[in-house]
Amino acid sequence: MFDNLSEKLQRVFKNLRGEGRLTAENMDAALREIRVALLEADVNFRVVKQLIEAVKVKAMGEEVLQALSPSQQVIAIVRDELIKVLGSHESKLRFSNDPPSVFLIVGLQGSGKTTSTGKLARWLSKNGHRPLVVSVDIYRPAAREQLNVIAKQINIPIYFGAPGEALPVDLARSAKLEATNSGRDVLLVDTAGRLHIDDDLMGELQQLKELLGPVEILFVADAMTGQDAVKSAEEFHKRLGITGVILTKMDGDARGGAALSIRHVTGQPLKFVGVGEKPDAFEPFYPDRAASRILGMGDILSFIEKAEEFVDKKQAEQMQQKLMDNEFTLEDFRNQIRQMRKIGSLDSILKMMPQVGMLKELQNVKVDEGEMTRVVAIIDSMTPRERNNHMIINGNRRRRIAKGSGTSVQDVNQLLKQYTQTRKMMKSFSGGMLGGMLGGKSGGKMAGKLGKMKLPPGFGF
């Protein structure tokens, strides 16, 4: 199917290369193929429709990058949009000020709740927490025993219940008490699988929520889920107010379009993905990877990336010159951020960099997508003169910019600080400081290597 699709698209490209702007006509073929790709990835029908409509509106009249055909450009726009909709790296979890923080794990039958409870417990303990787990699945045969076995495997304590504790609420209440008494800071509650239309069992979850006051209600969904994903996710969210999603079984070849559907109907972030049956097969969710997977156009996407890189390389060279001449403006800053977003998060960019010296430190800096969007919005609200000379941005202008971008003056101040710092940092990089930072005598050699290395777009040094 993939071959087929890329062949089709190649044909589309050939016919359309060299047109300057996106029009209803030259976008049409690409959009049709994208629609099919999304549907085959199990993205909900309605979600696909809205997405396609919106892309059409957004892309119309846009200038086509010199290295891309209109179709490729449309695909790039769609992918960017998917990444945006899927959200940023959201593996952050909430914790209560008054421990234990209770996490309620919910979802349909067989989605992977019990397994994910174990994985999450392990992940938490690796990150300095002291979790306790409990299963309140009194229905499915050997469900509680299953969590018991897993807890032993990963060496995490479990509250297994006292004789006479037959109800989910009883088990949950005692488990919370046990967590408090034994100084456990997180309680993970594995619940029985249930259908979203099962009124009694959905009521039971609401009862548990009321009793436990969970800070996280994590909806566990199977990556292979089809069109029905919107219904179940929507209903679980309506009843419980889920706070995040764990997408399981991503180690297979399902395209995982359900991620988009679930995110769309609940608005809640995808936090983790399950990539196997073992307790360590658990990863943060990466929107960029998920988007490429949903589009299922591996080869085409990498082609587009290359093409974009080609375009960006020219820009990167210009950027370098600007830095030398001390002409790196806010406008350039914005371009850089835009380019960074195009190839994903700063995280993934940094992963491509050599892990030495100061760059190693940078690995630990988390930049979130929301932040980048805010920065771009602020710069968008400036006048060209302001962008070219940040020195003229006084208090009055700052207030105006904040208002125009829907942010606060503090946000604007912070951005300007960031910009001047970046400018300084990049200047020192380009001025050959890099070798020095890499340390000692070998520094020069390393810097030489770096110079030849293909640096990701947006890094003009």
Added chain:
Amino acid sequence: MIQTLFGSVEQEPTLLEKLKSGVQKTRAGLVTRLEDALSGKKEIDADLLDELEYTLISADIGVSTTNEILDRIRERVDRKLIGDASELRSLIREQLLEILEGSERPMPHVFEPPAVVMVVGVNGAGKTTTIGKLASRFQGEGRSVLLCAADTFRAAAIEQLEVWGERTGTEVIRQKPGSDPSAVLFDALHAARARKVDYVIVDTAGRLQTKTNLMAELEKMRRTASRVIPDAPHEVLLVLDATTGQNGLEQARKFTESSGVTGIVLTKLDGTAKGGVVVAIARELRLPIRYIGVGEQAGDLLPFEAESFIASLFE
């Protein structure tokens, strides 16, 4: 404040809420519109065909099967063979019936017991539960059953099957967790022979069809079975979760390749998912659908009926 094509994502959940209710509204309106259309109040036009496309794709039938059906309808409309929408329902029904033809075949009778039934599928599809239900059904038909706990991998999988054994009064042949599944199978088949039971039902660990080593393990189990009982396994049931989307087709292909699937059990049809991917599977692989699962209790297993299945797609 993050402006996406769907509106704002994080900072303004209200917009998302709005969109959400928008989806609901169209959905509610759609049913009525479709009913109007199908009760003959409307001519067949592009809008109606769009609605039909929505119905079929929403049932997970898939783009290509849906297109095939719609193309045939369009063709007949163009040739003026059908004019009003009331004929549409029977036409769609016909199309789907044609694809599902032969999918109603029951499990063939095995003249020389024990009949060996292997149950395979991806993780969490409902294999073990289905086995409990099958044991209960076969016993209800006056047959004797033996269960084989060949999922030695998943935590407490053996215990789960043992509970089903107790519930249905069926003996379970097991070994320690982590043992070779083929060894357990070997034991079970010998026990079945010695006890002269009618059916041996084999539970296997869930596995994604992309894991070649695990798929090879199923091939090995098949070989083991045929070494003990020449025609075994007589039936290989692929358990498919009705909520599964287009990946179901890949599951059917790969499991058929490695373990010679002879029939499908479609589980979790008591939810809102339609399980339409079996239409695509039937179209490509002509696999019969033996049973459907409609709940978590022993009695919640029904023979597949194409007619009512098709009717449920339009509910």
